[in-house]
Amino acid sequence: IVHRLPSQSPLLFAAKKQKNLSFETIAQALGREEVAVAALFYGQAKASEEDVKNLAKILDLPEDKLMETEMTGWPDRGRQMEMPPKEPLVYRLFEIVQNYGYAYKAVMNEKFGDGIMSAITFSTKVEREDDEKGTWCKITLRGKWLPYSRF
Template sequence: MTPIMSKSDAADLVIAARVRRGLTWAEIADTIDAPVVWTTAALLGQHPMTSEQAQRVCALLELDDVVAESLRSQPSRGADSASMSDPTIYRFMEALAVYGPALKELIHEEFGDGIMSAINFKVDVARRLDPDGDRVVVTFDGKFLDYRW
């Protein structure tokens, strides 16, 4: 019996197939009727897909059942140290290092003692036109979870 393909190997095949077919992440997300950020994260190995989602994606990208099996498997979430030094990812870390304490204070002031869930969570990325250069708008939408004793 062969092991299940790793999430990173499956992601590499998905990326290659997507690029070679000239598809966007949004087009793939539309195929499975799921949010584009979630779909992209799932295809990069951060979420398990349902059987139907994995089958649709693999059909669209002409990938085999070995990839679909990996897409359905439970991930080990997180990022490797190499990706954390990527300039785009590093800027998110930098922004949270600068604004994280202020966001924490504002969340506590507005909601009380608790946290924003990253499990019951939505995220979106959009472009906002600006005469001084287009803006990246990232929206985090997490359920507030109050601490209970």
């Protein structure tokens, strides 16, 4: 994946590691969700100028150096990953859609009608839950419902 990352990624990841910061900590400082911040690091989201200024401050990076990168440009989304994914956790997410995709589709169509869930007007959140049975990962996907138009 390293050879497919944009120029800002090594700078951001090195600074994050050096300062021992989590995506959650950075997200709180930016007023964003942690998955959205991670997407900025991987070049899968467009940063605002305010995001760049705040990231530079949080990570002790020269703002002008970050502004010279592709961070505020148009992201080339989805090209970093081979299909099927090789990384085990990413593959597991792929496998969830592979196994339950049509079940999700059927239930969504019953609840909302003929349409799709937006991945543009969208938010996602990762949460940790602990109970007597162990540690659980909870992923919430929230997308606007987009009904297909008739023509």
